Amino acid sequence: MDERTAIEPELFGDAATLLERATCYVLGAAADITTATLAHATPCAGWDLRTLVTHVNDSMAVVAETLASRVPDDGEDSAAPVATLRSRARFLLETSLGHPDDVHVGGLPLDGRIAAATGALEIAVHGWDIARSCGRDSPIPDSLATALIRLAPMVVTEETRPFLFGPPVAWPRQAPPGERLVAHLGRNPVARPDGGLIPRG
Numbered sequence: 001m002d003e004r005t006a007i008e009p010e011l012f013g014d015a016a017t018l019l020e021r022a023t024c025y026v027l028g029a030a031a032d033i034t035t036a037t038l039a040h041a042t043p044c045a046g047w048d049l050r051t052l053v054t055h056v057n058d059s060m061a062v063v064a065e066t067l068a069s070r071v072p073d074d075g076e077d078s079a080a081p082v083a084t085l086r087s088r089a090r091f092l093l094e095t096s097l098g099h100p101d102d103v104h105v106g107g108l109p110l111d112g113r114i115a116a117a118t119g120a121l122e123i124a125v126h127g128w129d130i131a132r133s134c135g136r137d138s139p140i141p142d143s144l145a146t147a148l149i150r151l152a153p154m155v156v157t158e159e160t161r162p163f164l165f166g167p168p169v170a171w172p173r174q175a176p177p178g179e180r181l182v183a184h185l186g187r188n189p190v191a192r193p194d195g196g197l198i199p200r201g
Contacts, residue, residue: 026127
């Protein structure tokens with residue numbers, strides 16, 4: 001993928017739908033989290049699952065505030081991060097139904113479609129991380145992954161990648177879109193956080 005691709009807002013289409021689908025995906029992934037799995041390693045180097053879930057919770061709050069100038073009033077409980085994830089996902093689903101055309105990030109204007117698509121990319125890949133940490137092979141749905149693959153080079157550039165994701169992992173172009181997406185975002189699609197490999201049928 002060419003990471004020098006310029007941002008073209010018209011290519012982001014119905015980004016609100018992508019955000020809703022990514023949020024539903026992370027909710028499904030979170031269904032397998034238990035007290036025991038919160039201590040599991042994740043594909044995010046140095047993070048256990050509790051840390052990752054807390055990060056996802058923060059990300060969803062930022063996306064909601066960016067798109068609707070509202071923050072979740074859920075009284076975040078650090079002892080119950082999964083409950084917070086479910087609460088914030090529901091809040092975000094309500095918020096994402098009608099994102100504005102223009103938002104402000106760091107005081108600067110940004111097309112709302114770009115903000116929503118960026119949130120969708122972040123939430124979807126971390127949904128995959130959560131599933132993998134729980135020992136599940138739960139690919140990002142093909143249609144969602146295909147849309148995000150097209151947008152990823154406009155969001156994850158040479159300048160922003162070091163702050164967001166690891167170096168891309170070389171992966172066959174004929175592989176399923178979910179695998180190609182997570183590989184582009186620095187993950188080995190068949191590796192488990194414990195160093196093993198996910199069986200492939």
